[in-house]
Amino acid sequence: MTKKVAIFWPGDARAIPNELATPNAEEATQQLENALKKLGRQPYRVPGFLAKPHEAITKLGPIDDPMVGVCVHWFYGPHTTDGVVGKDNPLLLASNFSGQWPGLVGLLNTGACLESLDRPHSRIWTDAPDWTADDAFMARLDEWCSSGAVRYGDEAIHHHAPVSPEASARALRVAKQFRERRALILMLGDTSMGMINGYFGPRLLNRHGFTEHKVDQAWILDRGRRIDEKRIDDALAFVKAKGVTFHWQEGDDAQDFTENDTREQLRDYLAVLDLIGEFEADCLGWQYQLGLIPLRPPSDFAEGLFNSTCRPESNGDTVTTATEADQGNVVPQEMMKRLLKDKGLHQAVMFHDVRWGAEHEGRFLWVLLNSGSCGAYAFNHDPETLEGAHTYRQPSLYFPTPGGTFAGESLPGEMTWARSYIRGGELWMDIGKGEVVKLPPAVRDAWWEGTTRQWPFMAADMGIGRDTLMAHYLSNHVAVAYGDIFEEMVALSQELGFRVRVLRE
Numbered sequence: 354m355t356k357k358v359a360i361f362w363p364g365d366a367r368a369i370p371n372e373l374a375t376p377n378a379e380e381a382t383q384q385l386e387n388a389l390k391k392l393g394r395q396p397y398r399v400p401g402f403l404a405k406p407h408e409a410i411t412k413l414g415p416i417d418d419p420m421v422g423v424c425v426h427w428f429y430g431p432h433t434t435d436g437v438v439g440k441d442n443p444l445l446l447a448s449n450f451s452g453q454w455p456g457l458v459g460l461l462n463t464g465a466c467l468e469s470l471d472r473p474h475s476r477i478w479t480d481a482p483d484w485t486a487d488d489a490f491m492a493r494l495d496e497w498c499s500s501g502a503v504r505y506g507d508e509a510i511h512h513h514a515p516v517s518p519e520a521s522a523r524a525l526r527v528a529k530q531f532r533e534r535r536a537l538i539l540m541l542g543d544t545s546m547g548m549i550n551g552y553f554g555p556r557l558l559n560r561h562g563f564t565e566h567k568v569d570q571a572w573i574l575d576r577g578r579r580i581d582e583k584r585i586d587d588a589l590a591f592v593k594a595k596g597v598t599f600h601w602q603e604g605d606d607a608q609d610f611t612e613n614d615t616r617e618q619l620r621d622y623l624a625v626l627d628l629i630g631e632f633e634a635d636c637l638g639w640q641y642q643l644g645l646i647p648l649r650p651p652s653d654f655a656e657g658l659f660n661s662t663c664r665p666e667s668n669g670d671t672v673t674t675a676t677e678a679d680q681g682n683v684v685p686q687e688m689m690k691r692l693l694k695d696k697g698l699h700q701a702v703m704f705h706d707v708r709w710g711a712e713h714e715g716r717f718l719w720v721l722l723n724s725g726s727c728g729a730y731a732f733n734h735d736p737e738t739l740e741g742a743h744t745y746r747q748p749s750l751y752f753p754t755p756g757g758t759f760a761g762e763s764l765p766g767e768m769t770w771a772r773s774y775i776r777g778g779e780l781w782m783d784i785g786k787g788e789v790v791k792l793p794p795a796v797r798d799a800w801w802e803g804t805t806r807q808w809p810f811m812a813a814d815m816g817i818g819r820d821t822l823m824a825h826y827l828s829n830h831v832a833v834a835y836g837d838i839f840e841e842m843v844a845l846s847q848e849l850g851f852r853v854r855v856l857r858e
Contacts, residue, residue: 354443354501356395357418360385363409363428363463364402366546366643369750371402374426377454378402381425384484385447389421391485392498396421402428409436417442419501422463424448424456429547430466438472443501450480450819452709452720452804461707461829465550468827469775475503478823505824509817511855513847514784516840524844527691531562531849536687538680539632540567541625542640545677550774550828553680557780561849563684566632570644576624577649588619588665595663596733596740599757603745610746610755614650618756619665622655629672636673636687638680641725650756651747652676653725657759657809660701660728662736671700676725677830679704685771685782685832688845698836701730703763705811705831708804710819717818718790720800720810721831724758727809730835732761745807763811765791769838770815773851774827782851783826786839787816816857825856 362378364371382398389396399416403409413420413436422433424446437444444467448460460476467474475497481487493503516524544552558564589612593599601611629637637659641652658664659674673690675683686702693700704726710719724747732741744757765788772783790812792800801810811833815822846853 354419354498356393358389358394358396359399359416359418359420360396361399361413361420361422362402363422363424363433363459364404365426365428366404367751368404370426371404374454377425377449378423381423381449385421385423388484388491388494389498392495394498403432403436406431406435409433413437419443419445421445421447424460424463426454426456426459428459428463430463430549431547433463434466434470434472434549438470443497444472444474445497445503446474446476448476448478450478450709452800455708457823458706458708458829461826462548462550465774465827465829466547469550471777473502476824477503505820507825509821509856509858510825511857512853514840514843514855516844520840521844523692523695523841524848527688527695527845528562528848530691535559536563536635537633538563538565538636538638538683539629539634540565540638540678541573542570542644543567543678545640545642548677548679551677551679551681551830553775553780557775558680561684561780561851565680566634568628570640572628573621573624573645573649576627577620580620580623584623585616585619588623589616591665592739596738596742598743600743600745606749607746610757614755615654615744615757618650618654621649621652622658622665625655626666636683638675638678638683640678641676646752646754648754650754651724651752653747653758654744654756656725657728657742660703660726661730661739662701663729663739671728673702674726675704676723679830681773681828682830682832684773689769689771689832689834689838689842692838692841692845693834693836696836696838696841698838699730699736701728701834703727703731703811703833705833706829707822707826707831711800713792713796716814718812719815719822720804721813721833722804722808722810723830724805724808727759729761731763731809731811734764734766734835747807758807760807760809762797763789763809765789766835767837768813768833768835769842770831770833771842772828772831776827776852780851781854782846783854783856784839784842784846785816785856786837787814789813789835818858821856821858
């Protein structure tokens with residue numbers, strides 16, 4: 354490698370998040386510059402945040418030196434990928450490890466985007482106040498400077514797991530369902546905020562028992578105008594009677610959040626419910642951000658209801674829903690739902706961001722936290738109610754049109770998790786198991802307030818530590834189900850033709 358190293362700031366498409374992240378980006382860049390200089394390198398900066406794909410093309414495309422992206426907040430994958438795909442100069446994503454400033458989330462998403470496009474890259478992270486004092490970080494950075502790559506151990510990655518005859522039989526029964534009638538994903542738009550790794554399309558989906566039908570989100574506006582007000586009245590009465598706690602006009606940031614905004618969220622829920630019925634869709638991908646946020650309230654409340662059996666106009670079933678139109682989640686969610694039902698367990702499957710993590714009582718716990726697509730069952734373990742579900746105004750800084758979340762504290766219990774992704778032009782499935790953990794109130798509140806308090810919260814032992822996930826995981830999202838369907842999910846994924854990785858330590 355040459356002595357020169359280019360440092361760039363991958364950015365959000367929105368100006369305000371980049372402005373808020375600027376002090377962190379500046380501090381992290383100074384830390385990185387000090388670390389590189391200590392290793393005898395000559396860092397230089399690419400000016401400004403890369404806030405549009407064309408900026409990545411223009412600013413990164415001409416660079417042949419090794420490059421480091423500084424990851425200190427959420428940012429869009431194409432703001433890196435579009436400038437580096439087709440090049441082979443060493444590329445490193447360097448992240449903080451913070452819940453408040455989720456650079457690690459941006460790193461995981463962009464790393465998965467790069468992998469889906471076959472662009473090699475390496476990853477590095479630290480939570481040290483002084484990066485040069487983190488021996489592991491410095492050793493990895495030195496390895497990258499010397500060889501152009503950072504190599505992590507893969508002892509926690511396996512490509513098969515023992516499967517019992519009972520689990521195999523259950524997987525075969527569920528696989529037969531997909532073969533007899535391919536699962537149809539109704540897609541309200543595709544991809545969100547540059548998460549290109551989460552869009553597979555029919556060419557890949559059809560190999561594995563799925564397909565899609567894409568509908569423009571503008572249909573929500575058109576169909577919503579035709580929803581009878583009596584249906585909205587009944588839906589609002591239903592969610593009130595079933596136990597949702599509404600936080601209308603609570604706090605300075607929520608004075609514009611009223612009952613009428615929840616009514617409008619229920620209007621969108623009913624419009625989408627009608628679309629699901631019209632197209633006889635099995636599951637749903639909802640683009641959510643950013644398309645309609647100046648025009649409609651956020652879709653969180655509707656998504657939470659779809660992932661609950663207890664919901665207005667319910668047929669007693671969940672409609673597996675992946676926020677941000679993420680097929681990498683809706684595919685394992687639907688598979689897990691059917692396995693749960695076959696095993697006699699409750700069918701709800703939750704969607705979460707891998708937001709942050711920390712040690713607690715001798716083990717590493719991940720904070721799983723996403724603004725949409727977590728159903729009420731996580732909060733109450735009662736399929737017949739919405740107790741434990743709270744709806745807070747989505748932060749106005751990012752959501753100008755008021756509307757509520759679908760939040761709560763996830764209850765403890767055994768869990769199975771999975772995620773699908775593109776690697777080498779094929780669909781893979783990561784599978785693991787672990788435990789949702791109940792934290793002491795003081796710890797829970799510190800972790801929740803240190804991330805995003807308005808969103809649903811889950812503290813989980815995923816069966817893997819920080820370094821395994823940060824080094825190898827290919828998404829910022831994960832699908833989580835209560836109950837042990839680990840062996841069944843391994844067998845079903847293999848039966849449907851996915852390449853499988855089992856992550857456990």
